[in-house]
Amino acid sequence: MTIRLNGEPVELEPGASVIDAVAHTGADGSARGVAVAVEGEVVPRGEWERTELREGQSVEVVGAIQGG
Amino acid sequence: MERATSERMGARAGSRGEGFELGGRTWRSRLIVGSGGFRSLEQMEAALTASETEIVTVALRRVDPAARGSVLELVDRLGLFALPNTAGCYTARDAIRTAQLAREAFETDWLKLEVIGDDRTLLPDAVELVAAAETLVADGFTVLPYTNDDPILARRLEDIGCTAVMPLGSPIGSGMGIRNPYNIEIITSRAGVPVILDAGIGTASDAALAMELGCDGVLLASSVSRAQDPVSMARAMRAGVEAGLEARRAGRIPRRRHAEASTPDAGVPDLG
Numbered sequence: 001m002t003i004r005l006n007g008e009p010v011e012l013e014p015g016a017s018v019i020d021a022v023a024h025t026g027a028d029g030s031a032r033g034v035a036v037a038v039e040g041e042v043v044p045r046g047e048w049e050r051t052e053l054r055e056g057q058s059v060e061v062v063g064a065i066q067g068g
Numbered sequence: 069m070e071r072a073t074s075e076r077m078g079a080r081a082g083s084r085g086e087g088f089e090l091g092g093r094t095w096r097s098r099l100i101v102g103s104g105g106f107r108s109l110e111q112m113e114a115a116l117t118a119s120e121t122e123i124v125t126v127a128l129r130r131v132d133p134a135a136r137g138s139v140l141e142l143v144d145r146l147g148l149f150a151l152p153n154t155a156g157c158y159t160a161r162d163a164i165r166t167a168q169l170a171r172e173a174f175e176t177d178w179l180k181l182e183v184i185g186d187d188r189t190l191l192p193d194a195v196e197l198v199a200a201a202e203t204l205v206a207d208g209f210t211v212l213p214y215t216n217d218d219p220i221l222a223r224r225l226e227d228i229g230c231t232a233v234m235p236l237g238s239p240i241g242s243g244m245g246i247r248n249p250y251n252i253e254i255i256t257s258r259a260g261v262p263v264i265l266d267a268g269i270g271t272a273s274d275a276a277l278a279m280e281l282g283c284d285g286v287l288l289a290s291s292v293s294r295a296q297d298p299v300s301m302a303r304a305m306r307a308g309v310e311a312g313l314e315a316r317r318a319g320r321i322p323r324r325r326h327a328e329a330s331t332p333d334a335g336v337p338d339l340g
Contacts, residue, residue, distance in 0.1 A: 067126060
């Protein structure tokens with residue numbers, strides 16, 4: 001299954017969930033400061049594990065950087 | 069003499085000792101520091117400590133696995149409050165989505181709302197800003213909008229329910245100071261919410277002027293993070309904010325076109 005993860009095509013196992021996508025970015029998903037949007041909609045941390053991804057979906061995984 | 073001394077001390081306690089109310093919380097520092105532009109996390113830590121700030125802005129971007137260290141860990145370790153911003157958003161829609169991500173990531177509904185019009189001026193887009201603020205306030209966010217030095221727009225943002233208004237002194241990162249002090253003073257004289265001068269500060273006298281104009285606080289980033297010596301500049305900004313606040317409270321003398329002697333004319337000796 002191919003999704004777009006932070007703008008890049010990424011191959012994940014069929015049935016992969018949001019938590020797998022987070023792990024793929026190298027982000028520490030257990031730490032505060034990371035958030036996920038699938039197709040532009042925020043997925044709360046508590047739902048990462050049970051939110052399955054589908055072919056072609058766009059997933060953004062964001063974290064804190066210096067700014068402002 | 070004794071009385072004068074105690075009055076002076078009272079004035080000092082007034083500027084440093086009492087808290088500053090923002091968003092239902094009391095803060096000791098009126099200086100908010102942006103985390104952008106520092107050359108290293110070590111330098112940021114030293115400057116934040118020297119500034120005595122309690123609120124530090126942070127931004128959200130795609131996770132970069134190669135990034136070294138975490139700004140959020142640093143802010144947490146120093147016991148400071150991380151205020152997420154929506155830097156880089158050009159539309160209300162982008163800003164609202166970024167705000168929702170920030171609330172999830174940082175577990176706070178506080179937000180520095182930035183909706184800019186173009187990447188050359190980084191000036192706020194008033195129409196998109198008001199639209200985003202309306203939606204976010206209704207959604208329970210504590211909205212601190214970066215806005216133009218426009219008294220009418222500031223009032224609109226306050227009417228919507230923003231927690232503060234944050235007019236710019238001049239464009240972000242320009243270091244041009246406060247280009248329209250008259251407008252800033254109109255904003256501070258009419259606002260029912262805290263006014264925080266945001267953007268354009270170049271040096272400590274700009275921060276002092278913001279407070280003399282009646283602002284409740286100052287938000288700055290580049291002027292400290294890109295100074296040759298960020299730690300010294302952080303200390304200078306802290307002192308500037310305190311000096312400006314105390315001068316405002318002290319009540320300055322009116323400006324006059326001609327001199328007014330402070331020494332009496334009576335009793336001048338005739339020296340031939």
